[in-house]
Amino acid sequence: MLSLLADFIGELRAAGLPVSMSEHVDAARACEVIDLADRATLRTALAATLVKDGGHLPAFDAAFAVFFALREPPTSEGADAGVELSGASGAGEGPGPGRGAGGGGALSAAEIAEMIFAALRDGDAGALRQGAGEAVSRYAGLEPGRPVGGTYYLYRTLRGLELDALAERLRQSLGAAREGLDARLAEDEVAARLEDLRREVERVIRERLVADRGAAALAKSVRKPLPEDVEVMHATREEMAQLERALRPLSRKLAVRLARKRRRRKRGPVDLRHTVRRSLSTGGVPLELRFKPPRPAKPEIFVVADVSGSVASFARFTLHLVHAISSQFSKVRSFVFVDGLDEVTHLFEGVEDPAEAVARINAEADVIAFDGHSDYGRALSAFHERYARDLTTRSTVLILGDGRNNYHETHAEVVADLRRRAKAVYWLNPEPAAYWNSGDSVIAHYGAHCDRVVECRTLRQLEAFVGELA
Amino acid sequence: MSLDPRAEVAERLGLAEVPPARFSSPGEVRERLAMSDYLSDEAIASTTFLADRLAKPVLVEGPAGTGKTALARAVAEALGARLVRLQCYEGLDESKALYEWNYRKQLLRIQAGRTESGGAEEWRALEEDIFAEEFMLTRPLLEAITAEDPVVLLIDEVDRVELETEALLLEVLSEYQVSIPELGTVRARQIPMVFLTSNNTRELSEALKRRCLYLYVGYPSIERERDIILARVPGVSAALATRIAQVVRSLRELDLKKAPSVSETLDWARTLVVLGREEIGDEVAAQTLHILLKYQSDIERATKELLGGPARA
Numbered sequence: 001m002l003s004l005l006a007d008f009i010g011e012l013r014a015a016g017l018p019v020s021m022s023e024h025v026d027a028a029r030a031c032e033v034i035d036l037a038d039r040a041t042l043r044t045a046l047a048a049t050l051v052k053d054g055g056h057l058p059a060f061d062a063a064f065a066v067f068f069a070l071r072e073p074p075t076s077e078g079a080d081a082g083v084e085l086s087g088a089s090g091a092g093e094g095p096g097p098g099r100g101a102g103g104g105g106a107l108s109a110a111e112i113a114e115m116i117f118a119a120l121r122d123g124d125a126g127a128l129r130q131g132a133g134e135a136v137s138r139y140a141g142l143e144p145g146r147p148v149g150g151t152y153y154l155y156r157t158l159r160g161l162e163l164d165a166l167a168e169r170l171r172q173s174l175g176a177a178r179e180g181l182d183a184r185l186a187e188d189e190v191a192a193r194l195e196d197l198r199r200e201v202e203r204v205i206r207e208r209l210v211a212d213r214g215a216a217a218l219a220k221s222v223r224k225p226l227p228e229d230v231e232v233m234h235a236t237r238e239e240m241a242q243l244e245r246a247l248r249p250l251s252r253k254l255a256v257r258l259a260r261k262r263r264r265r266k267r268g269p270v271d272l273r274h275t276v277r278r279s280l281s282t283g284g285v286p287l288e289l290r291f292k293p294p295r296p297a298k299p300e301i302f303v304v305a306d307v308s309g310s311v312a313s314f315a316r317f318t319l320h321l322v323h324a325i326s327s328q329f330s331k332v333r334s335f336v337f338v339d340g341l342d343e344v345t346h347l348f349e350g351v352e353d354p355a356e357a358v359a360r361i362n363a364e365a366d367v368i369a370f371d372g373h374s375d376y377g378r379a380l381s382a383f384h385e386r387y388a389r390d391l392t393t394r395s396t397v398l399i400l401g402d403g404r405n406n407y408h409e410t411h412a413e414v415v416a417d418l419r420r421r422a423k424a425v426y427w428l429n430p431e432p433a434a435y436w437n438s439g440d441s442v443i444a445h446y447g448a449h450c451d452r453v454v455e456c457r458t459l460r461q462l463e464a465f466v467g468e469l470a
Numbered sequence: 471m472s473l474d475p476r477a478e479v480a481e482r483l484g485l486a487e488v489p490p491a492r493f494s495s496p497g498e499v500r501e502r503l504a505m506s507d508y509l510s511d512e513a514i515a516s517t518t519f520l521a522d523r524l525a526k527p528v529l530v531e532g533p534a535g536t537g538k539t540a541l542a543r544a545v546a547e548a549l550g551a552r553l554v555r556l557q558c559y560e561g562l563d564e565s566k567a568l569y570e571w572n573y574r575k576q577l578l579r580i581q582a583g584r585t586e587s588g589g590a591e592e593w594r595a596l597e598e599d600i601f602a603e604e605f606m607l608t609r610p611l612l613e614a615i616t617a618e619d620p621v622v623l624l625i626d627e628v629d630r631v632e633l634e635t636e637a638l639l640l641e642v643l644s645e646y647q648v649s650i651p652e653l654g655t656v657r658a659r660q661i662p663m664v665f666l667t668s669n670n671t672r673e674l675s676e677a678l679k680r681r682c683l684y685l686y687v688g689y690p691s692i693e694r695e696r697d698i699i700l701a702r703v704p705g706v707s708a709a710l711a712t713r714i715a716q717v718v719r720s721l722r723e724l725d726l727k728k729a730p731s732v733s734e735t736l737d738w739a740r741t742l743v744v745l746g747r748e749e750i751g752d753e754v755a756a757q758t759l760h761i762l763l764k765y766q767s768d769i770e771r772a773t774k775e776l777l778g779g780p781a782r783a
Contacts, residue, residue: 020680026524029475033523034496034516041496044516047686052679054531054670054686181717181752184776188720192692253672260560260632283577353727 001031008067011219012050015059016226019050039068055246059224065206066219107134109160117166120193121173132200135161140205144212150205150222157201163194170194228460232314233402233430240313243459247317248355250459251324254467258328268292298330299423299469300394304383306401307367308338308374314430315400316358317459321466322398323354330394335387336361337379340369343387374404376446377411384414391421396469399450402431403443410442416449427453428465476661479525483646483657492522492549492663499548508537508544509698517685518545527643527664529628529679532687534669535731541687542624542665549663551620556610558630564638568648570607576600601652611642615658622663628678629668636675644681690732692719698732703739713750714739717776721762724775730762738762752777 005028009019026049034041043064051060107115112134119127136142139160140153170190209218227246230239274290303322305315319334326332326348333345342365347357369378380399391397397418419425427450429436429443436443436453447453456462480488493499500515510518518541521528530538546553556567564570579600608616614623625639642648643666646658666682668674690698692715699711706714714735722729730738738761747754756777763769 018676020676022680026526026683029524030520033520040512041516044513045520047513048517048520048528048683052529052682052684057686181750181755181777185713185716185720188723189716192719249670253670256671282574287573 001036002028004067005031007216008046008063009050011063011067011216011223012060014220015063015223016229017051017056017059023050023052042068055227059226062222062224063219065203066210066222067215107138109138112138113161113166116161116197117169120166120170120197123193128197128200129204132197132204136201136204136208142205142208142212150202150209150218153205153209154198154202157205158198161197167194228463229458231432231457232317232459232462233311233457235313243313243317244355246459247320250463251321251354254321254463255325255327258325258467298328299396300331300392301329301333301469302387302391302395302397302422303332303334304341304380304397304399305334305336306338306374306376306379307336307361307365308372310374310404311400311402311430312362314456316361318398318400318428318456318462318466319361320354320358321462323348323357325466333387333390335383336365336367337374337382338367338369338372339375339378340367341379341382341386342366373406374401375408376401376403376405376442377409380414380418381411384418388414388418388421391418393423395422397422397425398469399425399427399446400430401427402429402441403427403436403446404440405442407440410445412445412449415446419449419451424451425449426451426465426469428456428462429453430456432457475524475526479646479661483659483661485659485661489661493519495519502548503541503544504701506544506547507701508540508548509694509701510541511690511694513685514541514687517683521663521683524683525661527666527682528685529666529668529674529682530685530687531668531670533689533729533731535733536687536689537732538665538667538687539624539626542622542667545663545665546622546624549620549622551622551663552617553624554610554614554617554621555624555626558625558627560630560632562631562635564635565609567609567611567635567638569609569612569650571601571652572605572607576605579605603653606653611639612648612656614662614664615642615646615648615656617662618659620660620662622665625664625666627669628666629671629674633675636678640677640681643678689722689729692716695719695732695735699736699739702736703743705743706739707748710742710748710750711739714742717750717755718762720776721772724772726763726768726771727765728763728768734762 005024009024009027012019027046030045030049031042034045036042043061046064047057047060051057112131115127116131116135118124119131136153136157139157141156142153167190170193171186174186174189206218206222225239227239227242228250230243232243235243268291271290271292275286275288278288278290279286301322303319305319307315315336322329322332323334332348333343334348335341335343344357344361344365347360347364348354351357399415415425427443427446431441433455435441443453454461454465456465474488476491477488493502496512496516496519499519500510503510503515503518517528520526530541532538542555543553545551580596610623614621628636628639643664646661648656650656689695695718696708696711696715699706699714700708703711718730718735718738738758741758741761742750742754745754745758756773759769759772763772
C-alpha cells in the first residue's frame with residue numbers, strides 16, 4: 001500500500017498538484033485508520049489529505065480512477081466484477097474486437113439494449129454495471145497495447161448503444177408531458193440517467209485499459225492539466241469550457257485581493273478627530289492612533305487586443321479579467337483589432353457581467369478592414385492616429401497578441417511614440433517564448449519599444465500579470 | 471508511522487492520557503449526525519472521522535448555503551460538545567480572535583493603587599498583578615483552547631481575514647496552543663475538533679491548507695437533497711420532496727448568477743407546505759420561484775427555460 005501510495009502521489013505531482021511531504025505522511029496515516037477495502041472511503045481519505053483546492057479535484061479523480069481501478073471491493077456484485085475482469089484479460093489475449101459479436105454466450109445487441117434500458121429505468125446500479133460491461137465488450141473494440149486514453153472507445157461504445165433511441169424510450173417510460181415544467185424535469189432526469197450510463201461505461205473501459213497496460217502508463221494518457229495551467233491557445237473544447245468556469249472565481253478572487261492590497265498599502269495621515277474620540281474611553285490618553293484611509297491614485301488602462309482567430313480566446317479572457325477588476329483602475333478603455341481597429345469600451349458599460357460584453361464583441365465590433373488577417377502595423381497605426389492624444393502619464397497600454405504579422409509592415413515606431421506618451425506599454429503574448437520571432441512573428445521589433453513583453457500562456461500567468469498591474 | 475497521531479498530539483500537549491477516539495467508524499459518524507438532523511454523505515462522514523483520528527482541523531469549502539456551518543453545529547450536537555464560534559471578517563485581529571488585555575480595567579487598577587504610598591516594590595507587585603488572567607478578555611480561540619468541557623471550534627468564513635491574521639491561526643491549528651508574551655504558552659487541555667469554513671473568495675495560504683484536511687461540500691445529489699427536505703421540513707410528503715429536489719436540480723443546471731442553495735430549497739419546501747400545495751405545476755412554480763432565486767434576471771431566465779419553453783424532444 002505504501003509504495004502504491006507513493007506512486008499515486010508521484011502521478012498527482014506530475015499532473016501539477018502541489019503535494020507536500022507532510023501531506024504524504026497524513027495520507028499514509030489516514031490509510032491506517034480506514035477500511036482500505038471500501039473504495040469510496042479510500043477516495044475521500046486521499047482527497048482530504050492530498051488535495052487542498054476544489055479546482056484540483058477533477059485531476060485527482062482522473063488519477064484515482066486509474067490507480068485504484070482494479071481494486072474494487074468484492075461486494076454483492078463480486079461475481080459480476082469477476083466476469084468483467086476475465087472479460088478484460090480475454091480481450092487482452094486475442095480476439096479482442098470480435099469477442100462480443102462472435103463469442104459464444106455473449107448477449108445480442110437487442111438484449112444489451114434491453115438490459116441497460118431496464119437498469120436505467122429502475123435505477124439498478126448493479127444491472128447497469130453489468131450492462132455497461134457487456135456493451136463495452138461488444139462495441140468498443142479494444143485493441144490491446146495501444147497507448148490511448150480511452151475516449152475513442154467510449155465514443156464507439158456510446159454510438160453502438162444508440163443513445164437517442166434509448167433516451168426516447170426512457171422519456172416514454174417516465175410518461176412525460178410535452179410542455180412546461182413536467183417536460184423539462186423529465187428531460188433533465190433522462191439526461192442524468194444517461195450520464196450515469198456514460199460514467200459506468202467509462203469506468204469499465206478504464207478498468208480494462210489498466211488491466212492491459214498498467215496504471216502508471218494509463219495515468220499518463222488520461223492526465224488532466226489543472227485549469228490554470230491549460231495553454232489558452234491550444235485548449236480543447238472541453239478545456240475551454242473549464243477555463244471559462246475557472247475565470248469567474250479567478251477574477252473575483254483577484255478583485256478581492258487587489259482591493260485589500262490597496263486598502264492596506266501605507267496608512268494615510270493620522271485622523272485626529274477619530275483618535276481624540278477614541279481616547280475618551282481611556283481617560284483622554286490617546287492609546288490608539290486612528291488613521292485616515294489611504295487614497296492612492298488609480299492607473300488608467302488601455303487594452304488593445306488582437307481578436308483574430310488564433311488568439312481570440314486569449315483576448316477574450318484578458319478583456320474579461322481586466323474588466324472584472326475595473327474598479328481598481330480609474331478608467332479602462334478597450335480596443336479590438338484584426339486589420340482594422342474599433343473601440344469596444346461602450347459594450348462593457350452598464351453590464352454587470354463582463355462575460356456578456358465579451359460575447360458581444362464578436363458580433364458588434366468592426367475589426368476587419370481588408371482580408372481578415374492580423375495586421376499589427378495597420379491596427380497600431382490606427383490606434384496611434386485616433387487615440388494617442390488621450391494617453392497621459394497615468395495611462396498604461398496593454399497590447400495583446402502573438403505578434404504574427406502575416407509579413408505586413410510592422411510600423412514599430414508608433415509603439416515607440418505610444419511609450420513616450422504613456423506611463424508604460426506592455427505586450428502580452430500567449431505564445432511560448434520559445435516560438436517568438438520564428439516564422440512571421442515580429443515580436444522583437446515591437447518588444448524593443450515596450451517596457452516588457454510578457455509570456456501569458458496560461459490563466460496563472462495572466463492572473464499574475466494583471467495582479468501586478470493594479 | 472507507528473505512533474498514533476492522537477497520542478503524539480496528546481504527548482505534546484502534556485495530557486495525562488490519550489483521549490479516546492470520538493467515533494469508531496465513518497458509518498457511526500453518519501448515524502450520529504443523522505440523529506442531529508444532519509444528513510451527511512460519504513465524504514463528509516469519512517472526513518469528520520479522519521479529523522478526529524488524525525487530530526487535524528478540517529477546512530470545509532463549497533458554495534454558500536450547502537451546510538458547511540451546519541456541519542460543525544451538528545458535530546457539536548452529536549458529541550454533546552459546546553460550539554465555540556469565531557466569525558471571521560476583514561480587519562479581524564489578535565485582540566478579537568485570541569485575547570486582549572482589558573486595559574480599562576488595568577487603568578482603574580493602577581489608579582486605585584496610586585492612593586496608597588508608592589514604592590518600587592509595590593510597583594513590581596502591581597505589574598505582576600495587572601497582567602494576570604483577571605485582566606484578560608478571552609476571545610474564541612483562547613476560549614476553545616482553555617475549555618475544560620468538550621468543545622468544537624468553528625472558524626467561520628476564514629477567507630475573509632487578511633493573510634497576516636491567517637498566520638495567527640497556524641499555531642492554534644497545528645499545535646493546539648497559544649503563546650501569550652506576558653503569560654507564556656497556554657496549551658489545550660483536550661484535542662478539540664476544529665472546523666474552518668471558506669467561501670473561496672480568495673486563495674488561502676499553503677501553510678494553512680497543509681495543516682488541515684480538505685473537504686469540498688458541493689450541492690447534494692438528488693437523493694440526498696430529497697432526504698434533507700424530508701428530515702428538515704415537517705409535513706412534507708415524499709412525492710413533494712422528490713419533486714422539489716428535481717426542480718432544484720434542473721435550476722442548478724441553468725447558467726444562473728446564483729444557483730439555489732440547500733437552505734433556499736428548504737425555505738421553498740416550507741413555503742409550499744404552508745401554502746398547502748402537494749403538486750408543483752407551472753403556475754405554483756412561477757409564483758414561488760422568487761424564494762429560490764434572488765436575482766430578477768435569474769428568475770426571468772428560469773421562467774423562460776423551465777416553464778415557458780416547449781420540450782426539447
